[in-house]
Amino acid sequence: MTSPTAFWLAGRQATGEDTFDVTSPWDGRLVGTVSVPTEAQTEEAVAASVAVQEAFAATPAHVRAAALDHVQRRLVERTEEIARLISAENGKPMKWARGELGRAVSVFRFAAEEARRFNGGEAQRLDTDAGGAGRLALTRRFPRGTVLGIAPFNFPLNLCAHKIAPAIAAGVPIILKPAPATPLSGLVLGELLAETDLPAGSWSILPVPNDRMPALVRDERLPVISFTGSEQVGYAIMDSVPRKHCTLELGGNGAAVVLADYASEADLDWAAQRIATFSNYQGGQSCISVQRVIADASVYDRLVPKIVAAVNAQVTGDPSDDATEVGPLVSEAAAQRVEAWVDEAVGAGAKLLAGGKRDGASYAPTVLEDVPAGATLACEEVFGPVLTLTKVDGEEAAFAAVNNSKYGLQAGVFTHDVQTAFRAHRALEVGGVIVGDVPSYRADQMPYGGAKQSGVGREGVRFAMEDYTYERVLVLTGLDL
Numbered sequence: 001m002t003s004p005t006a007f008w009l010a011g012r013q014a015t016g017e018d019t020f021d022v023t024s025p026w027d028g029r030l031v032g033t034v035s036v037p038t039e040a041q042t043e044e045a046v047a048a049s050v051a052v053q054e055a056f057a058a059t060p061a062h063v064r065a066a067a068l069d070h071v072q073r074r075l076v077e078r079t080e081e082i083a084r085l086i087s088a089e090n091g092k093p094m095k096w097a098r099g100e101l102g103r104a105v106s107v108f109r110f111a112a113e114e115a116r117r118f119n120g121g122e123a124q125r126l127d128t129d130a131g132g133a134g135r136l137a138l139t140r141r142f143p144r145g146t147v148l149g150i151a152p153f154n155f156p157l158n159l160c161a162h163k164i165a166p167a168i169a170a171g172v173p174i175i176l177k178p179a180p181a182t183p184l185s186g187l188v189l190g191e192l193l194a195e196t197d198l199p200a201g202s203w204s205i206l207p208v209p210n211d212r213m214p215a216l217v218r219d220e221r222l223p224v225i226s227f228t229g230s231e232q233v234g235y236a237i238m239d240s241v242p243r244k245h246c247t248l249e250l251g252g253n254g255a256a257v258v259l260a261d262y263a264s265e266a267d268l269d270w271a272a273q274r275i276a277t278f279s280n281y282q283g284g285q286s287c288i289s290v291q292r293v294i295a296d297a298s299v300y301d302r303l304v305p306k307i308v309a310a311v312n313a314q315v316t317g318d319p320s321d322d323a324t325e326v327g328p329l330v331s332e333a334a335a336q337r338v339e340a341w342v343d344e345a346v347g348a349g350a351k352l353l354a355g356g357k358r359d360g361a362s363y364a365p366t367v368l369e370d371v372p373a374g375a376t377l378a379c380e381e382v383f384g385p386v387l388t389l390t391k392v393d394g395e396e397a398a399f400a401a402v403n404n405s406k407y408g409l410q411a412g413v414f415t416h417d418v419q420t421a422f423r424a425h426r427a428l429e430v431g432g433v434i435v436g437d438v439p440s441y442r443a444d445q446m447p448y449g450g451a452k453q454s455g456v457g458r459e460g461v462r463f464a465m466e467d468y469t470y471e472r473v474l475v476l477t478g479l480d481l
Contacts, residue, residue, distance in 0.1 A: 004033040005183075008190035008205040009041055010048035011198065016041055020207075022184055025091035025328045025361045026319055032089070032184050037206045042216065048201030049146040049173035050221050056202045057143050057171040064168055065115040067196035071165075072108035074192045075101060082157065082188055084320070089182045090156055091328040091361065093319045096281055103444055104161040110445045110461040111165035118170060118465055127481055136476045141469040143172040144245055145223040148216060150237075152229045153330050154285040156182035159228050160189055162444070164203065166464035168193075175222065176205045181330055183207040217241060224468055231381075231453055238456070247457030247467050249449060251381040252287045252409030254439035255402045257424075258295040258303055259395055262414040268303050271414045275387070276310030278440035280326045280365045284385035285334075287454075288410045288440045291382055293389045294401045300391040304353070304369070311354050311365045311387065326385055328361035335363045338384035342366060345375040345388075355385070381407065395420065399427045408451035410439040431458075 006013040015035040022031045037045070075082065079101055086097040122139045126132030149163030160178055167174035178186030190205045208216065217225060217237055226247045227234050234248040258271050279290040295303050319327035329335045339358045345368060346352055355366030369389040371378045377388060392398045402411050410432040413424045421435045431450040434441045442448055449458040457467050 002033070004035040005187055006035055007037055007187065007207055008194070008203070009037065009045050010204055011194060011200040011202065013190075013194070014041060020180070020209075022089050022182070024088050025330050025332075031085075034183050034187070034207050037208060039212070042206060042208060042212070045175055045204040045206060046146070046216075046219060046221055049175060049204065052173055052199050052201035053143065053145065056173055056199055059171055059199065061115050061118075063197060064171060065112040067193070067198050068108045068112035068115060068165060068168055070196050071189065071192045072105045072112070074195065075105045075108065078188075082185065085188065086157055086182075086185050087319045087327075089184050090153060091319050091330060092282060093324040093327045094322050095325060097319075100155055100158045104158045107158065107161040107165050107444045107461060111169040114166075114462050114465060115169035118462070119469075125481055126475070134478050134481065136479050136481060138474040138476065139471050140474070141170075141466070142472050143170065143469055145172075146221060147172055147174040147224040147226055147468055148219075148222040149174055149176040150213070150225070150227045150229065151176065151178050151186060153179035153182040154282055154287075156185035157188070158444075160186035160205075162228075162459050162461075162464065163226055164189060164193075166461050167468055168198065168203065169461065170465040170468050172224075172468045173202045174204075175216075176203070177208050177213065177216075178205065180207065180210060214240065226459075226464070226467070228459075234455065235453075245467070247449075247459065247464070248455040249287070249457075249459055250409075250453065250455040251383075252407045252439075252450060252454050253291040253381050253405055254288045254410055254412070255292040255294055255405075256290045256412040256414065256438050257398045257402060258293065258299055258414045259398065259417075259420065260296040260298045261416050261420070263299050267414070267416075268299060268306055272303060272306035272310045274438045275307055276314060276365075277325070278438045279387040280311070280314050280385040281440070283327055283329045283363075284338075285329060285383050286440060287381070288442060290387060290412070290438050290440060292401075293387060294392055294398050295389070296395075296398065297391050297393050300389075304389060307387070307389070308353050308367055311367050314365045316362065316364065326365055329363060329384060330361070332361040334384070335361045338363050338382060338386060341375075341377045341380075341382060342368070342386060345371045345377040348372045348375050350375065350377075350388075353389075379406070395423070399424065403427075403429045406453045409454040410434060410442075410450070412437055412439040412441070430454075 083097040126135040228249040353367040355364035447458040
């Protein structure tokens with residue numbers, strides 16, 4: 001009988017008393033069995049992180065950078081193995097699993113680069129007033145304290161990387177909790193970190209059950225919480241610890257706007273293909289997948305059949321098949337929820353143009369138009385392979401439609417006009433505006449986060465490092481400036 005997968009406690013492998021199984025959402029097969037840390041082991045990890053804080057912060061930049069470089073090299077060496085693990089536990093097609101691993105490689109590479117240049121300090125002359133004669137201020141950043149990183153299931157490797165890599169780069173201890181549905185990919189990072197010279201206690205990866213998380217969230221020794229997941233859970237965390245520093249990367253219902261100037265056949269073919277692909281990639285289980293298409297009336301009737309054809313051409317099926325583009329959702333319950341929302345919208349008058357069928361945990365790529373404003377599908381994040389289409393008259397109406405949402409993560413605007421691009425940047429209430437493409441574009445080094453109920457703070461390696469640290473000013477006196 002295979003031994004359960006160990007977790008990582010203060011840099012070393014450990015096992016607890018209980019285990020849980022990880023199964024494939026595609027066929028239900030057992031992917032792995034994971035050991036659960038006891039409460040005493042969790043306490044040991046927290047205590048170790050506190051004990052190492054000063055020493056880790058003082059670790060030379062080249063040591064931290066070398067560790068991060070090592071992880072990115074080892075990810076490359078184990079690409080196929082780890083991509084298959086991502087696909088098995090998450091249901092993500094291999095095409096996207098390999099892409100996720102490539103992004104995680106970039107995250108660790110960017111973090112190594114930032115570790116070498118972060119905290120160079122900024123000098124400011126204070127003799128701009130007479131009282132500051134001979135004084136110079138030097139600003140540097142220092143760790144706030146141990147980070148509690150809580151990662152979701154939809155990018156089980158890369159979003160763990162987005163928690164861990166910036167912490168190591170900044171010399172900040174971290175305790176990472178991977179998602180219960182997909183812990184194996186995150187635990188692989190522990191194997192690679194254990195091959196480095198990072199100090200014991202500077203990192204732990206603990207698959208703690210969700211029902212034990214409130215106590216960990218409230219632990220005063222963990223002053224920083226970095227959470228990626230649902231709006232409900234994220235704000236419940238923030239409300240429970242109002243004095244902690246929280247970064248919340250939450251939901252969205254990403255809009256792709258197609259404006260009147262984006263009108264050639266080539267333009268519309270490109271827009272339709274990108275929309276079809278990125279409303280369905282990861283099974284639609286991405287906070288920035290395309291959920292809403294808002295198209296100008298002058299192009300709408302030509303664009304819709306192109307979108308429907310491109311959606312129908314998406315290859316669905318076994319995620320282990322290299323040809324598959326759309327696999328299952330993370331669970332049958334998730335697919336049933338999507339099914340219920342689509343059925344509700346159709347029952348209220350929406351027109352189904354494609355899809356609308358469920359098979360176990362899989363839901364067919366789906367397109368609807370004329371979705372009533374009060375339907376759940378129009379208001380909430382579907383987190384599934386479902387796309388709604390809306391016709392509008394003009395740029396102002398298009399931008400108003402984007403903003404008619406409680407969410408504001410990212411938006412895509414298909415236009416060739418640079419002035420329109422700047423107007424979109426000013427008008428759209430989102431954390432990122434992607435011009436000439438869908439809202440699903442994310443470069444892992446750029447600031448990433450939302451407005452309104454899409455969260456608080458920013459990820460992206462350097463921006464996360466800033467969240468994990470705070471500025472401290474040193475004033476030198478009696479200098480000849």
